[in-house]
Amino acid sequence: MMQKIRHTSVAPTRTQRLASGGEIDAHRHDDHQIAYASKGAIAVTTDAGSWVAPATRAIWIPAGTVHRHQAHGELDLHLVGLPATDNPLGLDKPAVLAVSPLLRELIVAYTHDPDNDSPPHLRLRAVMLDQLTISPEQPLHLPVPTDPLLRELHDVLCGDPADNRSLDDLGRQIGASARTLSRRLRDDLGLTYPQWRTQVRLHHALLLLADDVPVTAVAHRCGWSSASTFINVFRRAFGHTPGTRPTA
Incomplete structure (x- = not known):
């Protein structure tokens, strides 16, 4: 609070x-x-x-x-x-x-x-x-979950958006099964784990881009396998490429 x-x-x-x-x-x-x-x-x-x-x-x-x-x-x-x-x-x-x-x-x-x-x-x-x-x-x-287990998962993902571990592996770290976490994500946020992780990554990508971090570095730091994959996901979400800036 x-x-x-x-x-x-x-x-x-x-x-x-x-x-x-x-x-x-x-x-x-x-x-x-x-x-x-x-x-x-x-x-x-x-x-x-x-x-x-x-x-x-x-x-x-x-x-x-x-x-x-x-x-x-x-x-x-x-x-x-x-x-x-x-x-x-x-x-x-x-x-x-x-x-x-x-x-x-x-x-x-x-x-x-x-x-x-x-x-x-x-x-x-x-x-x-x-x-x-x-x-x-x-x-x-980027919604903040109300569920305590999901808040732990939220902190892990926000601490390292490039973390590519499976939900099973992450669940073992915080003491919950992937099935339990998936069910709570649907109930709390209405999202699947891949959907939520993509939102976390896009949120952090926008902040890095605002600090003039190069697109390739943003892709790497936010967990995408390549800059082209990141650009495609970004374009689908926002309707333009990461490097697009409004005219002054």
Whole structure:
């Protein structure tokens, strides 16, 4: 559980820079918030898991959610606060959203001058909200299991995403059979072990890429047999190759 939780009634709208590894500590606010990194990757962590977003994605944080931010790579962070009554996608849990080139520019422009109440700025906000309503949710959530055995397995995999041992071997380490672990994974997370391990690996791959680790090294450190295999898995998950970056 997170400690020393700050409560900020109004979710701020602003642009700020964070060094790689920089954090915004655990807090909550009464508004919704969108966190978008136009440079680097932002990770948002709650008790339910972690959401990570490179510069083609944004993270939706519902009102009241206790969360913290962490920067991976040099981060240009854009935060958009929205009243609890403004929920374009009707989401009540954190989610990662696709960011189109247009939405990217709208967020960057809107957070550049957050205190501007001029009619053009308000129209910009309205278009931004319209674009959010058509932003599909993306599978970039790494859930944290509630089951104690699965939490042990989670710690092993996150400690070394390249660990290629079978579920039988991992089960012997933590004192459970592969059948038991498989059943609990289905009950707790709705995933098979290979599906969950792939999510762990993709999550870590995004963070390494944000720190400019070469694609081949990322593939090796996250357990893929070759860079080409990693690229294919990454493309299927995210719709683009690992080296793709948005235009400035």
